[in-house]
Amino acid sequence: MRGVKKTKFARILSHMRKNPLFWAGLLVVAGVALAAVFAPVLAPYDPNLRHVQYKLVPPSGLFPLGTDSLGRDVLSRMFFGARVSLWVGFVAVSISIAIGVTLGLLAGFFRGWIDELIMRFVDVMLCFPSFFLILAVVAFLDASIVNIMVIIGLTSWMGVARLVRAETLSLREREFVAAARLAGAGAWRILFRHILPNALAPVLVAGTLGVAGAILTESALSFLGIGVEIPTASWGNMLTEGREAMGVAWWLSVFPGMAILITVLSYNLLGEGLRDLFDPKAV
Amino acid sequence: MFGLLRRILKKLFWLLLVFIGITIISFWVIHLAPGSPTDQEITMNPLADAEARERLERFYGLDKPLHEQYWSWIKRIARFDFGNSMSSDMRPVLDKIMECLPVTVCMNVLALILTLLVAVPIGVLAARKPGGLFDRGSTMFVYIGFAMPNFWLAMLLMSQFCINWQIFPLSGIVSMDYDSLSAWDKFWDLASHLTLPVFIYTFGSLAGMSRFMRSSMLEVLRQDYIRTARAKGVSGAKLVWTHALRNALLPVITLLGLSIPGLIGGSVIVESIFALPGLGQLFYDAVMSRDYPLIMGSLVLGAILTLLGNVLADIGYGLADPRIRRAF
Numbered sequence: 001m002r003g004v005k006k007t008k009f010a011r012i013l014s015h016m017r018k019n020p021l022f023w024a025g026l027l028v029v030a031g032v033a034l035a036a037v038f039a040p041v042l043a044p045y046d047p048n049l050r051h052v053q054y055k056l057v058p059p060s061g062l063f064p065l066g067t068d069s070l071g072r073d074v075l076s077r078m079f080f081g082a083r084v085s086l087w088v089g090f091v092a093v094s095i096s097i098a099i100g101v102t103l104g105l106l107a108g109f110f111r112g113w114i115d116e117l118i119m120r121f122v123d124v125m126l127c128f129p130s131f132f133l134i135l136a137v138v139a140f141l142d143a144s145i146v147n148i149m150v151i152i153g154l155t156s157w158m159g160v161a162r163l164v165r166a167e168t169l170s171l172r173e174r175e176f177v178a179a180a181r182l183a184g185a186g187a188w189r190i191l192f193r194h195i196l197p198n199a200l201a202p203v204l205v206a207g208t209l210g211v212a213g214a215i216l217t218e219s220a221l222s223f224l225g226i227g228v229e230i231p232t233a234s235w236g237n238m239l240t241e242g243r244e245a246m247g248v249a250w251w252l253s254v255f256p257g258m259a260i261l262i263t264v265l266s267y268n269l270l271g272e273g274l275r276d277l278f279d280p281k282a283v
Numbered sequence: 284m285f286g287l288l289r290r291i292l293k294k295l296f297w298l299l300l301v302f303i304g305i306t307i308i309s310f311w312v313i314h315l316a317p318g319s320p321t322d323q324e325i326t327m328n329p330l331a332d333a334e335a336r337e338r339l340e341r342f343y344g345l346d347k348p349l350h351e352q353y354w355s356w357i358k359r360i361a362r363f364d365f366g367n368s369m370s371s372d373m374r375p376v377l378d379k380i381m382e383c384l385p386v387t388v389c390m391n392v393l394a395l396i397l398t399l400l401v402a403v404p405i406g407v408l409a410a411r412k413p414g415g416l417f418d419r420g421s422t423m424f425v426y427i428g429f430a431m432p433n434f435w436l437a438m439l440l441m442s443q444f445c446i447n448w449q450i451f452p453l454s455g456i457v458s459m460d461y462d463s464l465s466a467w468d469k470f471w472d473l474a475s476h477l478t479l480p481v482f483i484y485t486f487g488s489l490a491g492m493s494r495f496m497r498s499s500m501l502e503v504l505r506q507d508y509i510r511t512a513r514a515k516g517v518s519g520a521k522l523v524w525t526h527a528l529r530n531a532l533l534p535v536i537t538l539l540g541l542s543i544p545g546l547i548g549g550s551v552i553v554e555s556i557f558a559l560p561g562l563g564q565l566f567y568d569a570v571m572s573r574d575y576p577l578i579m580g581s582l583v584l585g586a587i588l589t590l591l592g593n594v595l596a597d598i599g600y601g602l603a604d605p606r607i608r609r610a611f
Contacts, residue, residue, distance in 0.1 A: 120297075124304030126541075127586045127593075131548030132566060136312050136582050139570040216432055220552055223434050224567065243438055243556075247446040257435035265430035 015277060022273025028266035036082040043076035047233050056249050066251040068241050074251060077233035078259055084234040085263065088149050088218040089211035095153025097207050100160025105191050105199075107161070108168025119165070122158045130155040134217070135226065143226045152214050160206050167199035201278040208271035212264045219260050235260050294597075298590065305586040306360060309579060310353050339575065342366045365580035370572060376580035379565060386456065387554070387561035390477065391546045394484035395539065398492050401485070403532070406496025411523055413501060421493060428490025433549065437483050437556045444479060451475050454558035480557045487549060488542060495538050500531040533604055540596025544589045 016023055035042060044064070045051075051071040059066045065074040107118040134151050141147050171177060172195065180194050221227035222236025223243075230237065235256040242253030342359070359365070365376035409418040445453045452458065458472050503509065504527055512526050550563030558564070562581065569577035 120300055120304065123297075123301050124308060127301060127305055127544065127589045128308070128582070129544040129546075129548035129585045129589065131551055132582055132585045133308075133312070135551065135566065135570045136578050139573055139575075139578055140312060212430070216430075219432055220434055223432075224552065224555065226570070239432075239435060239438065246438060246442045250442070253435070253438050253442070257432065257439070260432050260435065261427070261430050264432075265426055268426060268429055 012277070019273055019276065021269045022276075025266040025269030025273060028262060029270055032082050032263050032266070033086060035079055036086045039079040039083055043073075043079045045073040045076045047076040047080040048072060048231055056245065058249070059251055065255050066249065068238075068249075068252055069245055074238070074255060077238055078235070078255060081233045081235040081238060081256065081259070082263075084145065084222075084228055084232065085215045085218060085260075088145065088152065089214045089267075091149040092152035092156065092214040092218075093207050093210040095150060096157035096210060097160055097203060098157075099154070100157035100206075101164050101196070101199075101203060103157070104161040104164025105168055105196065108165040109172055109187070109191055109195065111169075115165070118161070122161055125155070125158050128155070131217070131220075134221065138221070138226050143221075143229070145228050145232070148218060148221060148227055152217050156210060156213065160203060160210075163202050163206055164199055167202060168195055171195045171198055202275075205271050205275045205278065208267055208274060212267035212271070215260065215264055215267070294594075298594065301590060302587070305583065305590070306357055307353075309583050309586070310356060312582070313575070313579060314349075338367065339369070342576065360583060365583070366576040368569075368577045369574045370577070376576050379577065380562065380580055380584055383560055383562045383565045386559060387547070387550045387563060390481055390484060390559075390561070391550070393477075394481050394488065395542075395546075397481065397485045398488045399535070402489050402492035403496050403528075403535075405489075405493040407500050407523060407528060407531070409493070409497045410500035410504065411519075418497075421497075425490040425494050428486065431486070433483050433487050434552045434556060436486065437479070437553060440479055440482070441556070451479055454556075456559050476557075480553050480559060483553050484546070484549070488546070491542070492535070492538065496531065496535065499534050500527060503527045503531040506530075533600065536596050536599045536603060540593045540599075543592035544585070547585050547588065 049072065051067060051073070053071070054063065054067050055071045056069055057063050057067045057071075063073050063075070065078065067073055068077075103118050103121075107115040133155050134148075137151050138147065177190060177194055180190050185194070218227055219234065219236030219239070222234045223239050225237070225240060227236055228234040238256040239253060242249070242256065245252050342356070347355070363377055365380075367373050368376055368379055405421050409421045412418060441453065444450045452475060456473070456476050457469075458464075458476075461469060461472055464472060500523075504523075509522065509527055512522055517526060547562065550561055551567050552563070553559070554561045554563035555567045562585070566578070566581045566585075568574075569581065
């Protein structure tokens with residue numbers, strides 16, 4: 001190995017050894033995903049079951065993270081809350097990436113008035129305080145987890161669009177695109193077979209960071225009482241209960257908040273790590 | 284001179300386009316409601332009586348074709364007529380917004396100044412020795428700052444400072460007996476109510492700003508003129524704090540402009556937690572009581588404020604950067 005060209009695998013491994021934060025992020029992200037998938041198996045109790053004689057019990061052997069004012073087990077609700085967070089994160093980001101990539105590709109590839117139109121649209125969308133826009137839409141429609149996911153997706157694609165446009169602008173001038181064009185490939189084939197695959201790395205980074213942002217937004221909306229409907233547990237609406245019992249039951253506000261903080265932190269670490277992995281020049 | 288005129292005209296055209304875009308999207312939001320906003324939604328709204336419904340229909344001209352509705356609405360918006368609130372006081376939307384705006388703007392400006400005062404030194408010190416102890420420490424802080432849900436931080440601080448230790452009052456912007464206080468006590472009362480909210484705002488934007496400052500500084504330190512200054516014997520501290528800092532601060536002006544929508548949006552959470560009578564609280568209450576004219580008014584005005592902020596940032600950048608000034 002010494003002095004010889006390392007294999008791709010060895011390169012990645014050594015990169016990861018130098019980036020313990022990336023590993024930590026990956027580990028927590030995987031852990032939260034597993035917790036969400038296996039929530040029914042892992043949760044010690046039904047998340048909505050009210051243990052009437054055990055209201056506001058501090059963390060103990062029976063209830064590892066305590067119970068809330070209705071006697072529901074906090075740990076079980078945290079497991080099911082992870083489902084909401086991840087579900088919202090992934091669907092919202094899928095929507096924002098689908099819109100952002102499509103508009104970015106079109107703007108960067110066709111340029112001219114299409115580019116002008118799309119980028120002015122981006123300018124307009126960036127003018128709205130997105131939290132205002134989300135709240136306004138929620139006021140006109142009904143608050144449900146599906147609406148929340150769609151709205152977060154619809155208000156967060158602008159960064160991806162700008163990113164993909166910039167990538168496309170530079171990729172379309174490269175030789176392999178000229179070669180494809182000479183070989184008779186049409187515009188759509190060039191866009192989706194040649195340009196898109198080469199622009200995906202930064203999109204993956206933006207998507208990972210986007211999941212973190214969507215989780216934060218969802219928890220804030222649920223905290224304000226306009227997110228996930230009430231009996232369903234989400235980290236955000238658990239904090240609302242924690243706020244009502246503030247000064248009485250610290251465990252109701254500390255644990256869900258920690259869950260949000262650590263999950264969002266891990267997605268950010270993962271995203272930054274991926275950025276370094278794809279682009280070692282930008283440190 | 285001719286170039287300047289062309290630039291200004293181009294900018295004005297861009298402004299007009301973006302403004303029209305803002306109104307189109309806002310208008311589209313009204314039409315999201317199933318049926319029309321005055322239809323079944325209002326029958327469920329106890330605050331909206333038949334008269335309010337009629338007023339809303341008149342305001343948006345909901346019986347007319349879509350383009351006529353938009354046109355009649357935008358003519359009113361251009362005169363800053365956003366209609367009357369549907370709450371019991373039925374006051375003009377604009378009056379209500381203007382009452383709340385100073386609180387939000389003051390707190391955000393205060394927080395932005397504090398953020399700059401803290402974030403700029405952090406970013407510069409981190410950039411002086413990339414990978415050093417301070418850089419790694421501040422990077423960790425930045426990551427935590429990015430991931431911290433501001434409403435959770437607010438809750439934790441509230442339960443410690445307001446409930447356990449009772450250092451700060453729990454909520455509101457002034458105490459009940461505010462009017463009877465002396466000038467000094469009034470100031471003190473206001474300050475103790477605003478400390479925690481302003482801290483939350485500052486903490487929220489600290490991470491992004493210091494990160495941005497760091498990368499901007501690193502970029503500047505790579506430039507040729509910095510090497511020139513170093514070659515002619517300018518010492519480390521003077522080089523960084525005078526030669527480099529001025530150039531590294533330029534992009535921060537743009538970032539300030541870009542951070543406005545986030546600040547206005549974030550005010551919803553902070554103001555509703557601390558029960559502060561600002562734009563965010565007004566908007567939240569409007570959403571909760573489905574006060575459509577007030578929602579629309581705040582949405583449009585929030586976007587216009589952002590647009591104004593961007594223009595101010597552009598002008599500020601032009602004033603601060605002699606290269607751009609000369610280009611005029």
